[in-house]
Amino acid sequence: MKKVKVAILGFGTVGQGVYRILIEKRSQLKQMLGVDLEVAKILVSNPNKPRPHAAKELLTNQIEEILDIPNLDVVFEAIVGEEPAYQYLDRLIEKGCNVITANKVMFSKHGKSLQEKAAKHGVQVGFEATVAGGVPVIKTMDNLLRVNKVQRIQGILNGTSNYILTQMRGRGMAFEEALEDAQKLGYAEADPYNDISGQDAFRKLMILSELAFKEQPDWKDVKVQGINEITSQQVKEATEKGMRYRHIAVVQKNYKTGEVHATVRPELIDQSHPLYSIEEVNNAVAIEADLLGTVTLVGPGAGMLPTASAMVEDYGDMLTKTKNVISI
Numbered sequence: 049m050k051k052v053k054v055a056i057l058g059f060g061t062v063g064q065g066v067y068r069i070l071i072e073k074r075s076q077l078k079q080m081l082g083v084d085l086e087v088a089k090i091l092v093s094n095p096n097k098p099r100p101h102a103a104k105e106l107l108t109n110q111i112e113e114i115l116d117i118p119n120l121d122v123v124f125e126a127i128v129g130e131e132p133a134y135q136y137l138d139r140l141i142e143k144g145c146n147v148i149t150a151n152k153v154m155f156s157k158h159g160k161s162l163q164e165k166a167a168k169h170g171v172q173v174g175f176e177a178t179v180a181g182g183v184p185v186i187k188t189m190d191n192l193l194r195v196n197k198v199q200r201i202q203g204i205l206n207g208t209s210n211y212i213l214t215q216m217r218g219r220g221m222a223f224e225e226a227l228e229d230a231q232k233l234g235y236a237e238a239d240p241y242n243d244i245s246g247q248d249a250f251r252k253l254m255i256l257s258e259l260a261f262k263e264q265p266d267w268k269d270v271k272v273q274g275i276n277e278i279t280s281q282q283v284k285e286a287t288e289k290g291m292r293y294r295h296i297a298v299v300q301k302n303y304k305t306g307e308v309h310a311t312v313r314p315e316l317i318d319q320s321h322p323l324y325s326i327e328e329v330n331n332a333v334a335i336e337a338d339l340l341g342t343v344t345l346v347g348p349g350a351g352m353l354p355t356a357s358a359m360v361e362d363y364g365d366m367l368t369k370t371k372n373v374i375s376i
């Protein structure tokens with residue numbers, strides 16, 4: 049069986065998840081993918097941090113050590129922020145390596161150029177995990193776009209915001225109390241700004257826009273509003289009317305004018321809305337397409353194993369698209 053060399057960039061929540069899946073599911077992956085995946089190196093910031101789950105010799109903080117691996121077939125990128133992630137992936141693609149990323153901050157801005165570069169170098173880019181974690185939104189959209197025209201996408205793209213709104217309604221909590229609860233459960237970061245300000249959902253929406261419409265609206269024109277100004281009194285009044293606040297990211301294209309328009313904000317919706325019933329930390333995406341009508345996907349939008357699973361699945365898709373893996 050062909051052996052395939054793999055590297056992982058980042059060994060936090062997501063990177064460790066990828067490593068676990070590659071180790072624990074090795075024999076299933078061999079059987080299903082027909083290749084034996086071997087982790088050759090793991091890039092971290094601090095290689096001296098104690099990491100009981102990975103052999104010390106696999107760790108490095110030098111990207112050159114990854115770039116120098118002969119016959120490296122794929123890199124799973126799960127570091128944080130735009131740089132140096134973009135620069136690293138750009139260089140890896142140039143070397144003829146496939147890349148799979150979970151990094152939405154980087155990909156919302158540089159996805160297009162990475163994909164163009166990958167096409168030139170005959171490699172692939174996987175980004176399923178950048179939007180809605182383990183929910184197969186990108187694959188589904190890719191498939192339906194072969195035949196359909198997408199008109200509108202509406203999503204609950206941030207699990208923390210949805211969790212907070214669910215607790216404010218279900219348990220009568222104030223915003224701050226529900227946020228504290230989300231932090232205790234590990235759903236919200238110590239610095240929850242990106243989640244509750246709508247910025248996290250905005251980046252994911254831009255990735256969906258690029259995929260569905262081959263363009264993004266001008267970022268300056270997108271009104272991005274978080275959930276932090278919603279009061280428990282407003283939530284109570286909405287509930288009495290049978291309505292719910294949801295934090296919804298919307299992007300749509302007017303095919304007559306060619307205009308792509310997006311908003312990210314709390315919306316008050318009733319039972320007829322496809323996102324009305326999405327509770328707790330779940331993410332959901334409702335895609336409206338000309339032939340298919342509306343299809344809504346729901347599931348875990350983050351977390352170690354759901355996100356890492358989406359990344360390894362991306363590699364499976366790459367193998368079915370091309371059998372040209374580099375074997376060792």
Ligand SMILES: NC(=O)c1ccc[n+]([C@@H]2O[C@H](COP(=O)([O-])OP(=O)(O)OC[C@H]3O[C@@H](n4cnc5c(N)ncnc54)[C@H](OP(=O)(O)O)[C@@H]3O)[C@@H](O)[C@H]2O)c1
Nearest residue numbers: 058059060061062092093094126127128150151350351355
């Ligand atoms: N967590 C989720 O559920 C989730 C879901 C979907 C997408 N994502 C995305 O996936 C990415 C990773 O998220 P995470 O939650 O796994 O983050 P995390 O737990 O903070 O881990 C980040 C990892 O990246 C390493 N790192 C950071 N900057 C680096 C640099 N400049 N060079 C080398 N290594 C660097 C860190 O090294 P040290 O260990 O040495 O500090 C750490 O191992 C992010 O882009 C995030 O937006 C996360």
